[in-house]
Amino acid sequence: MMDDFLTDDPSVTEESGDFPVRFDSGRVEREILSKQASLPSRPHARPFSMVIPPPNITGRLHMGHALNLTIQDVMARYHRMAGDDVLWIPGVDHAGIAAQNVVEKKLRAEGVDFKSLGRDEFVARVWEWKDSIGSGIGDQIRRLGASLSWDHERFTMDPGFSRAVREVFVRLYEDGALYRAERMIHWCPRCLxxxxxxxxxxxxxxxxxxxxxxxxxxxxxxxxxxxxxxxxxxxxxxxxxxxxxxxxxxxxxxxxxxxxxxxxxxxxxxxxxxxxxxxxxxxxxxxxxxxxxxxxxxxxxxxxxxxxxxxxxxxxxxxxxxxxxxxxxxxxxxxxxxxxxxxxxxxxxxxxxxxxxxxxxxxxPRLSLQWFVRMAPLAARAREAVSSGQIRFFPASWVKTYYEWIDNIRDWCVSRQIWWGHRIPAWSCSDCGHLAVLRDDPSVCPACQSPNITRDPDVLDTWFSSALWPFATLGWPEETPDLARFYPTSLLVTGFDILFFWVARMIMMGLYLTDRIPFRDVYIHALVRDEFGQKMTKSRGNVVDPLELMDRFGTDAFRLSLALLASPGRDIRLSVERVEAARNFVSKLWNAFRFISRVVPRETPFLSRPGEVRGMANRWILSELVRTEREYRDAMESYRVDEAALLVYRFTWSLFCDWYLEAAKVDVDRDSADPLRHETLSTLRTVGAALLDLAHPFLPFVTEELSRIFVFSNASAGSAPALLGLSELPGPPPEDFERIRSMVGSVRQTRTVMKIPPTQEIPAALFLTLPGEDPALFWPFLRRLARIVPSSSPHSRGLRAPFRDGHLLLELGDLVDFSQEASRLDREVARVEARLDEVSGRLSREDFLRKAPPEVVEKDRAQVVLLAEEREGLLAAREQVREFLGEGK
Missing domain, CATH: 3.90.740.10 (Valyl/Leucyl/Isoleucyl-tRNA synthetase, editing domain)
Known part of the structure; x- marks a missing residue:
């Protein structure tokens, strides 16, 4: 069921009392996060590994981080629940230039010129600053619910990683792949x-x-x-x-x-x-x-x-x-x-x-003596790794961009004129002029034994060390057990903006140093923009803080909104309304289980033979679950996180809550000895457990809380189905319930058109065209789901509500004044068409499109779609009313 690190307190499963009215996301998140522990290993399972794109030590969680981490966490939880041995490595980048700038600014505020401190004292101050900010962004990542392997956390300046960086520099130099030369380079006069x-x-x-x-x-x-x-x-x-x-x-x-x-x-x-x-x-x-x-x-x-x-x-x-x-x-x-x-x-x-x-x-542009990596030989192997299919890009359209950069690559200037970072391990002798690049610090010149040697003052580009991330985090250059088991890593999730900075260089370094690709799949996500498609910037004032959204709507709702919008290759347009809608979904899920808690006793077993159920609603929901699970698995395996999230959303809201729970009430109300009642209770428990499994990667907190309350992992209650565990159901598809949905849908549409309250009972006659069918099978569901009752005079006049293989005749004569309704609909059609002409006309003017703010244009375009849909509905309603009036003449 749920992740083991979220269910490490067995006492929680013994709680009793009334089911809470609302899901208290803040309380649940605090309780679950306070009990996070190391994730258990599964040494005999299939390994699945990822490395987090290490955020800068100076960073704060922003929308790009939130999207990236949500996608990774969804995949980590999915593979964990599928039985894989998952290792998801966290870490932080030392952010050379950015961190130095932060500490320089801090010192200036104290009236201290950083240069007056000297190199060693300044670097010590940076380490002090790092210690003072603590886990910093790591705590914010935890808040997002990211189930990382925190016992494997790395920092690009920790001793082991620093040794790996030095080994790479020396090895490149020894192989002739790294050199020092005076060449034209790009120079930043601000960062110097x-x-x-x-x-x-x-x-x-x-x-x-x-x-x-x-x-x-x-x-x-x-x-x-x-x-x-x-x-x-x-x-x-x-x-x-x-x-x-x-x-x-x-x-x-x-x-x-x-x-x-x-x-x-x-x-x-x-x-x-x-x-x-x-x-x-x-x-x-x-x-x-x-x-x-x-x-x-x-x-x-x-x-x-x-x-x-x-x-x-x-x-x-x-x-x-x-x-x-x-x-x-x-x-x-x-x-x-x-x-x-x-x-x-x-x-x-x-x-x-x-x-x-x-x-x-x-x-x-500046002529300067710098260190360079020869990129052409490294790039050739990196290109072949992608063209041969060893590394796959999702979406595949990014391969062309990758090739364009690889094919036009220039040597990489890796030296930086700052103090914070991995210092270049090169020494120059002032007596004989020898340049030595060494794994260990020398005391004398290796060539002439002179003690007059000076270390290169420069440090390495931050991207140099991060290019080693997939294998150095696993202990390379040592042949560690983690390196043997989890490398190459399975998946890299990253933004397109660092495709060249990071992704391509990791491929090059991985192949050069380990002779293996660093990862098999690369999922490249897009930017998170505001609701109008504008990039979030401080100057525009449209930056949205993910922490504030989590505080306001809950982390689950925030994660789900991102996942639903994460369509590959398309920028995300995030709005507060979308997160609020996701929060409503969480509430819908919570309330569904409040109903289950009232009707399903804790001792109810799971279905032992799902293929033998006989209730039409039970067969239907199990069939829909099998289809949803199959499509869900296909979406996850191809990294279509948005499609998987939408499947969960639709199954939960449209199928499970809106249809099955209402239909199940018919069978739950049966006599306590009726086998169909017991079958329905077991179906509720079984489908509920499977639903929490499907939703868990997206909604870890609410699903964990519901899992605790319902003791789905309690062995005494029977074996819960594993994720994706149901097989195809035998026998013909449950078409009877689909016909019921068609009947109910037709009645509901008529109610909406005629403005009849959903609680108002409507007398109706049911006409079935297939021979030998018993209307009595349908009426219990029609009464509850459509609020219609059998007519006492089936041949009376009414409004026809068609469905497949039959129709309902709704007796509305006492509920609707059709003459007034026809006049009202004429007025409504005229009003909507006038408004549609006004907005469409505005959008057809070139001067409006050129001068109006983008958000105004976008709003008008959306309004055109809504108005067109409203007009179609009104026209259909008017046609029905005229048809009814025509029958009465």
Whole structure:
């Protein structure tokens, strides 16, 4: 039944007394979470393993975490209940840049410059801060009900993990897969560190394209005009370049021009990398401040000239711009160009600007000595692992995106110029110049035995250590029992935004270091957006705190709302109303079991032979349960969590509560000696237990509480069916009850149309077209479910309610004034059609769609659908009334 770690208090199953009126989610969650223990292992069962995408130590539970963890927990509980040996490893990432920024800010608030502390003292302060925040986000993850294997929790800076990181660095270096070189890298002037390509995100901004005149040397009035978005870097120009086939500038190649803002002369050269369609077709070449320019400069041996310091200020080489920030230097350069009559024109220019993924500061291309991993050989194996089917993506559409990055991969800059993180294990000798990369700290130079050695000051990119997560968490490089049993892991659940940062690199490192894939399946979920499809951001003010939603509606309701919306490949639109609807479902489930508690004695056994039941409602619900369980299992095995959740929702609400519980009352009211009564009680118990099993992965708290109250695991009450344990029922399908549902549905629709209260009894005559059928079999259910009674005059006038193989004739003459009803329906149809025309007309206007806020447009579109449905219902109702009036003429 339920997870063992949630049922470790046997005294709870002995509780007695009245069933609580409401489900107290807060109390239940606190009680269950307070008793969480280590999950039992099943050494002889099939292993199923996952690793949590480690949240940053600086983090707080947000919607992305909540969705990710909910999906993983659903899968963990499903596999546990299916009998698998589940290991779900939790952990936290040390978050190098982010954590350092937090502690730096904390120290500034105390009036302390972190640099004045020195490296060792600062790192000690970070460890103190880590200890002070305790389990932090771990407690919030527990609050979500995540059934992680907490005794396996890891931290990317713990001793074992740190040893693994160092082993990987040394092994890469020894194999020639890691090197140190001076290359152009992305630099963040705010974080003061290098960034890898995937750590640079691009934002669409409207900048300026500035056209500047470069006069030719000794050519009179001749000049070239260059278009640039960065006039502050003009002082670092080392050449102008044109395309070799551009006829406009062929005569200028080989000549020299004067650099504006300075007295230097630079050559005009030809290079195929120049785009003749951009600007004027003339490109200024600043090798120290552009990736493309550096490559062109290298081909033409231009050398380098850097004018921007690490913090983004202009240095002494910048001439009149020295000492200014990049932004102020840009403004000053334009002032000088304009005064020197070198500024031709300025125009708005929308373009993508690279920014640091951490602090959103505009990055600066910079020539720097850094450590790099050669990615091409690693990428080739990672591609083959996916193309061969060893690793599967869900949804499969993400494979194309994965290939695009793999096929265009560049070497990975893994060194970072900060203090918090895994320090690079490399030492340089100041006497002989030897560079040593070692597993253990040396005291002297391995080459010349000099004690004058210095350790590299840099640390490794945080993503370097997290790339080892699937196997280092299991004890690698040691051959531990956990590594042997649970690696490769079974499933990775992650967001698409770290497909390159993390997923692809884990595949590469797993294959390189273990010669095995790190996981078999990758489930990629989408973003959680607001109800109007907008990304949640602080600037929009639409960020929803998952902890607040759990406090307000309960964790079960919050989890279920996420699961129901988690359609692969589609962003989730979450609203408070959706969570509230899920809370209503939890209440519906709770109240269903309140009814069961009143009618089903605790000693009632489970069904021993479900295939031999004879009650039509019992056979129907068991048949629906078998179908639901089969589809549920298929959905879970293909990671369609949303479909599985919807199956539970529909079975519970639409089938079990709305139909079966009402129908079961007919048989429960029978004489105590009637076998059908006992069969129905056992069916209620059996289906109730199976329902809790199906719902448990999504609703762990309410299902656990109900399991305790009903003692479903008590051996004295008989054997409860295991999850997915019912087999196909023999014999013909229970069509009789489906006909009852059709009858009742037809009556209910008529009640709605004619505005007849659901408690008002209606006299009716039942007409069956199949020969030999006994109407007496149907009337007990029709009385209770449809509130209709046999007519005393079956041939009287009435409204026809059709169903398959028959119809009901409802005597409404004393309940409805059909003439007034016809007039009312005419008015209602006119009102709805007028409103529908108004909203549809608004949506047809281009100016409205262009100017109106997205949430307003979305609301109108939803209203059109609702109004169209209302109109169809009213038209059908009017047709029925006119038909009735026509019969009376």
């Amino acid at each position: 560190t290098a960034l890898s390509d995937v750590e640079v995100t691009h934002q669409d901004r409207v900048g300026e394209l500035v056209y500047v005149t470069y006069h030719l040397e000794e050519e009179g009035e001749k000049s070239l005009v260059v278009a640039t978005t960065r006039p502050e870097t003009i002082v670092a120009d080392l050449a102008l370049a044109v395309h070799p086939d551009d006829e406009r500038y062929r005569e200028y190649v080989g000549k020299r021009v004067r650099v504006p803002l300075s007295d230097r002369m630079i050559p005009v050269l030809a290079d195929p990398a120049v785009d003749p369609q951009f600007g004027t077709g003339v490109l200024k070449i600043t090798p120290s401040h552009s990736m493309v320019d550096f490559e062109i400069g290298s081909r033409h041996h231009l050398g380098t000239l850097s004018v921007i310091e690490a913090d983004g200020t202009m240095n002494a080489q910048a001439g009149p711009l020295s000492g200014l920030s990049r932004e102020k230097a840009r403004a000053r350069a334009l002032e000088i160009l304009e005064s020197d009559e070198l500024l031709v024109r300025r125009e708005n220019y929308p373009h993508a600007v690279g920014v640091c993924y951490r602090c959103q500061t505009e990055v600066e």
